[in-house]
Amino acid sequence: MPLWNIRTAKNVYTADDKKAFADSITSFYLDVVGLPKFYTSVVFHEFDPENFFLGGEPTDDFVLIEVVHVARNMDELSEKLGTTMTEDDLYSLMRESFAGIIRPFVDDRGLRWETAVVEGLFKSWMIDGMTPPPPFSDAEKTWARQNKPSPYDTASA
Known part of the structure:
Protein backbone atom coordinates (compact mmCIF):
# COMPACT_ATOMS: atom_id res chain seq x y z
CA MET A 1 0.00 0.00 0.00
CA PRO A 2 1.23 3.31 -0.90
CA LEU A 3 -1.22 5.88 0.39
CA TRP A 4 -0.69 9.48 -0.69
CA ASN A 5 -2.47 12.07 1.46
CA ILE A 6 -2.33 15.36 -0.44
CA ARG A 7 -3.33 18.37 1.63
CA THR A 8 -4.06 21.70 -0.06
CA ALA A 9 -6.19 24.77 0.21
CA LYS A 10 -9.55 24.46 -1.55
CA ASN A 11 -9.65 24.81 -5.31
CA VAL A 12 -5.91 24.36 -5.85
CA TYR A 13 -6.69 21.43 -8.15
CA THR A 14 -9.60 20.74 -10.47
CA ALA A 15 -11.16 17.29 -10.71
CA ASP A 16 -9.14 16.71 -13.91
CA ASP A 17 -5.93 17.81 -12.14
CA LYS A 18 -6.61 15.38 -9.30
CA LYS A 19 -7.25 12.52 -11.71
CA ALA A 20 -4.03 13.27 -13.63
CA PHE A 21 -2.04 13.53 -10.38
CA ALA A 22 -3.48 10.22 -9.10
CA ASP A 23 -2.81 8.55 -12.46
CA SER A 24 0.82 9.71 -12.38
CA ILE A 25 1.31 8.36 -8.86
CA THR A 26 -0.41 5.05 -9.66
CA SER A 27 1.62 4.59 -12.85
CA PHE A 28 4.86 5.04 -10.90
CA TYR A 29 3.99 2.26 -8.47
CA LEU A 30 2.70 -0.02 -11.22
CA ASP A 31 5.48 0.51 -13.77
CA VAL A 32 8.52 1.24 -11.60
CA VAL A 33 7.85 -0.52 -8.29
CA GLY A 34 5.75 -3.38 -9.69
CA LEU A 35 2.78 -3.10 -7.35
CA PRO A 36 -0.74 -4.21 -8.20
CA LYS A 37 -2.59 -1.13 -9.41
CA PHE A 38 -5.26 -1.30 -6.71
CA TYR A 39 -2.65 -1.10 -3.93
CA THR A 40 -2.18 2.62 -4.65
CA SER A 41 -4.53 5.09 -2.95
CA VAL A 42 -4.48 8.86 -3.39
CA VAL A 43 -6.63 11.08 -1.17
CA PHE A 44 -6.98 14.84 -1.59
CA HIS A 45 -7.76 16.78 1.60
CA GLU A 46 -8.88 20.35 0.93
CA PHE A 47 -9.10 23.12 3.50
CA ASP A 48 -10.20 26.72 3.66
CA PRO A 49 -7.04 28.87 3.86
CA GLU A 50 -7.99 29.98 7.37
CA ASN A 51 -7.70 26.31 8.43
CA PHE A 52 -4.32 25.59 6.79
CA PHE A 53 -1.27 27.18 8.39
CA LEU A 54 2.39 27.17 7.44
CA GLY A 55 4.78 28.79 9.89
CA GLY A 56 1.82 30.10 11.85
CA GLU A 57 0.33 31.92 8.85
CA PRO A 58 -2.73 30.91 6.81
CA THR A 59 -1.73 29.74 3.35
CA ASP A 60 -3.36 28.92 0.04
CA ASP A 61 -0.18 28.13 -1.92
CA PHE A 62 1.24 25.11 -0.07
CA VAL A 63 0.85 21.41 -0.83
CA LEU A 64 1.69 18.96 1.96
CA ILE A 65 2.07 15.35 0.87
CA GLU A 66 2.33 12.45 3.30
CA VAL A 67 3.14 9.09 1.74
CA VAL A 68 2.57 5.87 3.69
CA HIS A 69 4.43 2.82 2.39
CA VAL A 70 3.54 -0.67 3.58
CA ALA A 71 3.61 -2.96 0.51
CA ARG A 72 7.37 -2.51 -0.06
CA ASN A 73 10.31 -1.33 1.99
CA MET A 74 13.77 -0.29 0.89
CA ASP A 75 15.43 -3.56 1.96
CA GLU A 76 13.03 -5.63 -0.17
CA LEU A 77 13.45 -3.37 -3.17
CA SER A 78 17.23 -3.39 -2.86
CA GLU A 79 17.28 -7.19 -2.67
CA LYS A 80 14.82 -7.65 -5.55
CA LEU A 81 16.66 -5.19 -7.78
CA GLY A 82 19.97 -6.85 -6.92
CA THR A 83 21.46 -3.44 -6.35
CA THR A 84 24.43 -2.49 -4.25
CA MET A 85 22.95 0.95 -3.65
CA THR A 86 23.01 2.08 -0.06
CA GLU A 87 19.82 2.83 1.82
CA ASP A 88 20.66 6.54 1.54
CA ASP A 89 21.04 6.16 -2.24
CA LEU A 90 17.67 4.41 -2.49
CA TYR A 91 15.95 7.12 -0.46
CA SER A 92 17.58 9.77 -2.62
CA LEU A 93 16.31 7.99 -5.74
CA MET A 94 12.84 7.81 -4.20
CA ARG A 95 12.85 11.54 -3.42
CA GLU A 96 13.97 12.32 -6.99
CA SER A 97 11.24 10.06 -8.38
CA PHE A 98 8.59 11.70 -6.21
CA ALA A 99 9.78 15.16 -7.23
CA GLY A 100 9.36 14.11 -10.86
CA ILE A 101 5.77 13.08 -10.15
CA ILE A 102 4.91 16.17 -8.09
CA ARG A 103 6.61 19.03 -9.96
CA PRO A 104 4.17 19.09 -12.92
CA PHE A 105 1.39 19.76 -10.40
CA VAL A 106 3.11 22.46 -8.35
CA ASP A 107 5.88 24.35 -10.17
CA ASP A 108 3.91 26.11 -12.90
CA ARG A 109 1.22 27.02 -10.37
CA GLY A 110 3.64 28.79 -8.03
CA LEU A 111 2.94 26.33 -5.22
CA ARG A 112 5.31 25.46 -2.41
CA TRP A 113 5.40 21.83 -1.35
CA GLU A 114 6.74 19.28 1.10
CA THR A 115 6.72 15.49 1.27
CA ALA A 116 7.29 13.01 4.06
CA VAL A 117 7.31 9.22 3.77
CA VAL A 118 6.27 6.90 6.57
CA GLU A 119 7.04 3.19 6.30
CA GLY A 120 4.55 0.89 7.98
CA LEU A 121 4.82 -2.78 8.87
CA PHE A 122 3.72 -5.22 6.18
CA LYS A 123 2.60 -7.68 8.87
CA SER A 124 0.07 -5.13 10.19
CA TRP A 125 -1.62 -4.64 6.80
CA MET A 126 -4.91 -6.16 5.59
CA ILE A 127 -7.09 -5.73 2.51
CA ASP A 128 -10.69 -6.89 2.68
CA GLY A 129 -9.80 -8.89 5.79
CA MET A 130 -6.93 -10.72 4.07
Missing part, protein backbone atom coordinates in the same frame (compact mmCIF):
# COMPACT_ATOMS: atom_id res chain seq x y z
CA THR A 131 -3.21 -10.48 4.61
CA PRO A 132 -1.73 -9.45 1.26
CA PRO A 133 0.53 -11.97 -0.44
CA PRO A 134 4.28 -11.67 0.05
CA PRO A 135 5.98 -9.12 -2.21
CA PHE A 136 6.84 -10.39 -5.71
CA SER A 137 5.06 -13.74 -5.07
CA ASP A 138 2.90 -15.59 -7.59
CA ALA A 139 -0.14 -14.78 -5.45
CA GLU A 140 0.68 -11.07 -5.63
CA LYS A 141 1.05 -11.39 -9.41
CA THR A 142 -2.43 -12.95 -9.49
CA TRP A 143 -3.82 -10.04 -7.48
CA ALA A 144 -2.14 -7.66 -9.93
CA ARG A 145 -3.65 -9.45 -12.95
CA GLN A 146 -7.11 -9.45 -11.38
CA ASN A 147 -6.65 -5.89 -10.04
CA LYS A 148 -8.34 -6.94 -6.80
CA PRO A 149 -7.66 -9.14 -3.77
CA SER A 150 -8.69 -12.79 -3.82
CA PRO A 151 -8.16 -15.75 -1.50
CA TYR A 152 -4.84 -17.53 -1.94
CA ASP A 153 -2.97 -20.41 -0.32
CA THR A 154 -0.90 -18.69 2.34
CA ALA A 155 1.17 -21.84 2.89
CA SER A 156 2.51 -21.82 -0.66
CA ALA A 157 2.75 -18.05 -1.16
Whole structure:
Protein backbone atom coordinates (compact mmCIF):
# COMPACT_ATOMS: atom_id res chain seq x y z
CA MET A 1 0.00 0.00 0.00
CA PRO A 2 1.23 3.31 -0.90
CA LEU A 3 -1.22 5.88 0.39
CA TRP A 4 -0.69 9.48 -0.69
CA ASN A 5 -2.47 12.07 1.46
CA ILE A 6 -2.33 15.36 -0.44
CA ARG A 7 -3.33 18.37 1.63
CA THR A 8 -4.06 21.70 -0.06
CA ALA A 9 -6.19 24.77 0.21
CA LYS A 10 -9.55 24.46 -1.55
CA ASN A 11 -9.65 24.81 -5.31
CA VAL A 12 -5.91 24.36 -5.85
CA TYR A 13 -6.69 21.43 -8.15
CA THR A 14 -9.60 20.74 -10.47
CA ALA A 15 -11.16 17.29 -10.71
CA ASP A 16 -9.14 16.71 -13.91
CA ASP A 17 -5.93 17.81 -12.14
CA LYS A 18 -6.61 15.38 -9.30
CA LYS A 19 -7.25 12.52 -11.71
CA ALA A 20 -4.03 13.27 -13.63
CA PHE A 21 -2.04 13.53 -10.38
CA ALA A 22 -3.48 10.22 -9.10
CA ASP A 23 -2.81 8.55 -12.46
CA SER A 24 0.82 9.71 -12.38
CA ILE A 25 1.31 8.36 -8.86
CA THR A 26 -0.41 5.05 -9.66
CA SER A 27 1.62 4.59 -12.85
CA PHE A 28 4.86 5.04 -10.90
CA TYR A 29 3.99 2.26 -8.47
CA LEU A 30 2.70 -0.02 -11.22
CA ASP A 31 5.48 0.51 -13.77
CA VAL A 32 8.52 1.24 -11.60
CA VAL A 33 7.85 -0.52 -8.29
CA GLY A 34 5.75 -3.38 -9.69
CA LEU A 35 2.78 -3.10 -7.35
CA PRO A 36 -0.74 -4.21 -8.20
CA LYS A 37 -2.59 -1.13 -9.41
CA PHE A 38 -5.26 -1.30 -6.71
CA TYR A 39 -2.65 -1.10 -3.93
CA THR A 40 -2.18 2.62 -4.65
CA SER A 41 -4.53 5.09 -2.95
CA VAL A 42 -4.48 8.86 -3.39
CA VAL A 43 -6.63 11.08 -1.17
CA PHE A 44 -6.98 14.84 -1.59
CA HIS A 45 -7.76 16.78 1.60
CA GLU A 46 -8.88 20.35 0.93
CA PHE A 47 -9.10 23.12 3.50
CA ASP A 48 -10.20 26.72 3.66
CA PRO A 49 -7.04 28.87 3.86
CA GLU A 50 -7.99 29.98 7.37
CA ASN A 51 -7.70 26.31 8.43
CA PHE A 52 -4.32 25.59 6.79
CA PHE A 53 -1.27 27.18 8.39
CA LEU A 54 2.39 27.17 7.44
CA GLY A 55 4.78 28.79 9.89
CA GLY A 56 1.82 30.10 11.85
CA GLU A 57 0.33 31.92 8.85
CA PRO A 58 -2.73 30.91 6.81
CA THR A 59 -1.73 29.74 3.35
CA ASP A 60 -3.36 28.92 0.04
CA ASP A 61 -0.18 28.13 -1.92
CA PHE A 62 1.24 25.11 -0.07
CA VAL A 63 0.85 21.41 -0.83
CA LEU A 64 1.69 18.96 1.96
CA ILE A 65 2.07 15.35 0.87
CA GLU A 66 2.33 12.45 3.30
CA VAL A 67 3.14 9.09 1.74
CA VAL A 68 2.57 5.87 3.69
CA HIS A 69 4.43 2.82 2.39
CA VAL A 70 3.54 -0.67 3.58
CA ALA A 71 3.61 -2.96 0.51
CA ARG A 72 7.37 -2.51 -0.06
CA ASN A 73 10.31 -1.33 1.99
CA MET A 74 13.77 -0.29 0.89
CA ASP A 75 15.43 -3.56 1.96
CA GLU A 76 13.03 -5.63 -0.17
CA LEU A 77 13.45 -3.37 -3.17
CA SER A 78 17.23 -3.39 -2.86
CA GLU A 79 17.28 -7.19 -2.67
CA LYS A 80 14.82 -7.65 -5.55
CA LEU A 81 16.66 -5.19 -7.78
CA GLY A 82 19.97 -6.85 -6.92
CA THR A 83 21.46 -3.44 -6.35
CA THR A 84 24.43 -2.49 -4.25
CA MET A 85 22.95 0.95 -3.65
CA THR A 86 23.01 2.08 -0.06
CA GLU A 87 19.82 2.83 1.82
CA ASP A 88 20.66 6.54 1.54
CA ASP A 89 21.04 6.16 -2.24
CA LEU A 90 17.67 4.41 -2.49
CA TYR A 91 15.95 7.12 -0.46
CA SER A 92 17.58 9.77 -2.62
CA LEU A 93 16.31 7.99 -5.74
CA MET A 94 12.84 7.81 -4.20
CA ARG A 95 12.85 11.54 -3.42
CA GLU A 96 13.97 12.32 -6.99
CA SER A 97 11.24 10.06 -8.38
CA PHE A 98 8.59 11.70 -6.21
CA ALA A 99 9.78 15.16 -7.23
CA GLY A 100 9.36 14.11 -10.86
CA ILE A 101 5.77 13.08 -10.15
CA ILE A 102 4.91 16.17 -8.09
CA ARG A 103 6.61 19.03 -9.96
CA PRO A 104 4.17 19.09 -12.92
CA PHE A 105 1.39 19.76 -10.40
CA VAL A 106 3.11 22.46 -8.35
CA ASP A 107 5.88 24.35 -10.17
CA ASP A 108 3.91 26.11 -12.90
CA ARG A 109 1.22 27.02 -10.37
CA GLY A 110 3.64 28.79 -8.03
CA LEU A 111 2.94 26.33 -5.22
CA ARG A 112 5.31 25.46 -2.41
CA TRP A 113 5.40 21.83 -1.35
CA GLU A 114 6.74 19.28 1.10
CA THR A 115 6.72 15.49 1.27
CA ALA A 116 7.29 13.01 4.06
CA VAL A 117 7.31 9.22 3.77
CA VAL A 118 6.27 6.90 6.57
CA GLU A 119 7.04 3.19 6.30
CA GLY A 120 4.55 0.89 7.98
CA LEU A 121 4.82 -2.78 8.87
CA PHE A 122 3.72 -5.22 6.18
CA LYS A 123 2.60 -7.68 8.87
CA SER A 124 0.07 -5.13 10.19
CA TRP A 125 -1.62 -4.64 6.80
CA MET A 126 -4.91 -6.16 5.59
CA ILE A 127 -7.09 -5.73 2.51
CA ASP A 128 -10.69 -6.89 2.68
CA GLY A 129 -9.80 -8.89 5.79
CA MET A 130 -6.93 -10.72 4.07
CA THR A 131 -3.21 -10.48 4.61
CA PRO A 132 -1.73 -9.45 1.26
CA PRO A 133 0.53 -11.97 -0.44
CA PRO A 134 4.28 -11.67 0.05
CA PRO A 135 5.98 -9.12 -2.21
CA PHE A 136 6.84 -10.39 -5.71
CA SER A 137 5.06 -13.74 -5.07
CA ASP A 138 2.90 -15.59 -7.59
CA ALA A 139 -0.14 -14.78 -5.45
CA GLU A 140 0.68 -11.07 -5.63
CA LYS A 141 1.05 -11.39 -9.41
CA THR A 142 -2.43 -12.95 -9.49
CA TRP A 143 -3.82 -10.04 -7.48
CA ALA A 144 -2.14 -7.66 -9.93
CA ARG A 145 -3.65 -9.45 -12.95
CA GLN A 146 -7.11 -9.45 -11.38
CA ASN A 147 -6.65 -5.89 -10.04
CA LYS A 148 -8.34 -6.94 -6.80
CA PRO A 149 -7.66 -9.14 -3.77
CA SER A 150 -8.69 -12.79 -3.82
CA PRO A 151 -8.16 -15.75 -1.50
CA TYR A 152 -4.84 -17.53 -1.94
CA ASP A 153 -2.97 -20.41 -0.32
CA THR A 154 -0.90 -18.69 2.34
CA ALA A 155 1.17 -21.84 2.89
CA SER A 156 2.51 -21.82 -0.66
CA ALA A 157 2.75 -18.05 -1.16
